[in-house]
Amino acid sequence: MLILGLETSCDETGVALYDTDRGLLAHALFSQVDIHVEYGGVVPELASRDHVRKTLPLLEQVLAEAGCSAADIDGVAYTAGPGLVGALMVGATLARALAWGWGVPALGVHHMEGHLLAPMLEAERPEFPFVALLVSGGHTQLVRVDGIGQYRLLGESLDDAAGEAFDKAAKMLGLPYPGGPHIARLAERGDPARFDFPRPMVNRPGLDFSFSGLKTYTLNTVNDCREAAAGLTEQDRCDIARAFEEAVVATLVIKCRRALRQEHLDTLVMAGGVSANRNLRATLERALAKEHARVFYPAPEFCTDNGAMIAYAGAQRLLAGQVDDEESRVRPRWPM
Numbered sequence: 001m002l003i004l005g006l007e008t009s010c011d012e013t014g015v016a017l018y019d020t021d022r023g024l025l026a027h028a029l030f031s032q033v034d035i036h037v038e039y040g041g042v043v044p045e046l047a048s049r050d051h052v053r054k055t056l057p058l059l060e061q062v063l064a065e066a067g068c069s070a071a072d073i074d075g076v077a078y079t080a081g082p083g084l085v086g087a088l089m090v091g092a093t094l095a096r097a098l099a100w101g102w103g104v105p106a107l108g109v110h111h112m113e114g115h116l117l118a119p120m121l122e123a124e125r126p127e128f129p130f131v132a133l134l135v136s137g138g139h140t141q142l143v144r145v146d147g148i149g150q151y152r153l154l155g156e157s158l159d160d161a162a163g164e165a166f167d168k169a170a171k172m173l174g175l176p177y178p179g180g181p182h183i184a185r186l187a188e189r190g191d192p193a194r195f196d197f198p199r200p201m202v203n204r205p206g207l208d209f210s211f212s213g214l215k216t217y218t219l220n221t222v223n224d225c226r227e228a229a230a231g232l233t234e235q236d237r238c239d240i241a242r243a244f245e246e247a248v249v250a251t252l253v254i255k256c257r258r259a260l261r262q263e264h265l266d267t268l269v270m271a272g273g274v275s276a277n278r279n280l281r282a283t284l285e286r287a288l289a290k291e292h293a294r295v296f297y298p299a300p301e302f303c304t305d306n307g308a309m310i311a312y313a314g315a316q317r318l319l320a321g322q323v324d325d326e327e328s329r330v331r332p333r334w335p336m
């Protein structure tokens with residue numbers, strides 16, 4: 001079965017072709033970062049307009065790359081939520097129109113299910129059951145996964161998502177949006193011993209997270225440096241970025257270990273934009289190796305938003321016989 005996947009929930013247009021026998025045949029991505037950078041965040045209207053411009057050219061590109069024609073496609077999967085309503089509607093409308101025209105089923109997919117299953121695109125795949133850490137700009141969740149569609153939320157952020165915290169801390173340090181990769185680059189040159197940022201909620205039982213206090217702590221540290229004789233220096237910025245990153249990483253790692261122990265599992269899957277963070281990957285690998293547990297994550301290009309994960313998740317559900325009906329609609333807020 002050949003499935004077309006469309007991702008348009010936020011500021012990346014992703015299109016991919018996934019074949020249930022041959023795997024991922026082609027994928028293309030257009031990032032709108034340059035469009036939104038001057039506003040310091042995603043402007044919903046501009047995002048929707050650009051998805052309209054990019055989806056069809058990207059579709060032509062992946063068909064050519066895969067050496068397929070539209071007539072080969074057996075189903076169309078699209079991100080139905082959560083996300084920006086206008087952006088979601090561009091993908092949903094196009095997907096459903098194409099599916100109708102081609103006489104094949106369409107299916108709306110949950111964006112976070114796409115992230116969660118993205119490691120399945122790799123040659124070495126995790127086996128069910130496992131614990132998934134989903135860390136993106138909008139979500140920080142620990143989920144027990146027993147199979148496709150069998151998800152139980154173990155814990156989540158009570159306030160900001162980890163990616164959102166990265167983006168806000170980046171803004172305080174004068175870095176562009178999205179800030180995660182910029183913080184990570186500064187942090188490489190930072191001294192981990194200079195500042196000791198709090199690890200929020202690690203001393204409380206349970207698997208929930210909170211990152212808003214860390215944000216305040218970062219702001220206070222930036223302000224303290226600004227008031228010093230030398231002002232906020234380049235080294236201060238690197239040291240703050242490092243301390244911030246260390247605190248987020250340590251918090252995530254502690255909760256992942258706790259989740260695996262609680263669920264008596266030895267496999268962790270990490271996905272979502274923040275899972276591209278190299279410090280997080282390395283620290284998690286080291287910590288889990290000590291517990292004889294393994295961690296799986298997608299290739300960096302499939303950590304952030306992409307069409308391949310939507311094509312994959314849609315293919316699994318279409319194989320199981322699910323299809324959209326007339327009542328199907330986009331869901332800007334949609335608990336998994």
Ligand code: KG4
Nearest residue numbers: 136137138163178180181273274277304305
């Ligand atoms: O999954 P994603 O592409 O979009 C959402 O569904 O939110 O995640 C984007 C988030 C942003 O907050 C971005 O700053 C963060 O992922 N991010 C990173 C890194 N790369 C992306 N955070 C930390 N380190 C990175 N290397």
Ligand code: ZN
Nearest residue numbers: 115136304305
């Ligand atoms: Zn995402």
